[in-house]
Amino acid sequence: MKAINFYFDFLSPFSYFAWHNMQTLAKELNLEVHYKPVALGPLLNHWQIKGPGEITPKREFLLKQCLRYAAKLGLPFTTPKTHPFNSLYALRLSLRGVAGQDQARVIEALWKAGWQTRIDMGEPDELLNALREAGLPADELYEKSFTKEAKVELKANINEAISFGAFGVPSFVVGDELFWGNDALEDIRDYVQGQDPLDREKFASLLAETPRAAAQAL
Structure with a gap:
């Protein structure tokens, strides 16, 4: 079974779409998905990206794009009550070291609460209510999310993503190969099936x- 690292932040609607689509792709390709919550801010800051x-204009365009995509997919979509928001609470709750065997369920509950039912994902009380409604041990998870181990794990996920060259979310890594964006899932399918059309010699050349241009101008 091949493994895929899925780096995401609950801030990102395209990570929400990728989470939804990854369920089908993982079953189709027999992929073991390693969910890796990361904070988008440090990725952007590392590469000096806005x-x-x-x-x-980009914010408005992307919201239109999200609404169009969700409508085509027949997938419920809204935005969290506030955006951007402090996603650290949600990210820590969804860490493997915090959620354990319930990680996939925690992630599902939080995605649906924020991007389908419009809770404020920066408010811990609303996050915990969403977890309780999903039948998860919210108080226990919340307590664990504030441990030193949780903070170390989140930082490690961020550093790991950067080490692979991740500059945004959603990002995926299969082996050492980085893919970015919800629309990269078709490329992932080709890559895993040994049908990657990338001409690596031409790429290197x-x-x-x-x-x-920027280097020439210096």
Whole structure:
């Protein structure tokens, strides 16, 4: 069974779509999914990238794109009550070291609560209510989410994602190969099935022989 790392932040609607679509892909390809919550901010800061919400036209365009995509998919979609929000509470609750065998259920409950029923995902009380409604031990999970081990695990996930070159979410890693975005799932399917159309020699050649404009300007 091949393993895939799935790096996500509850801030990202495209991570929500990818989470939904990953269920089908994992079954189809017999993939073991390693859920890796990460905070988007440190990824963007590391590569000095602005977040989508910081560029007004992009924010508006992406919301339209999300509504169109969800409608085509027949998937319930709204936005959390506030956005952006502090996602650290949700991220820590969904860590493997916190949720254990219930990790997939915790992640499902939080995605649905935020992006289907519009709770405030930055408010711990609303997160805990969502977990209780899903039949999960909310208070126990909340207590564990504040341990030193939880904070260390989240930081390790972020550093691991950066080490693979992840610059946003959702990101996926199969072996050492990085994929980014919900629309990369078709590429993941090809890669796992040994049908990757990427010409690696051409890629290396173009990368080496095509100068960057910014570098030329220095």
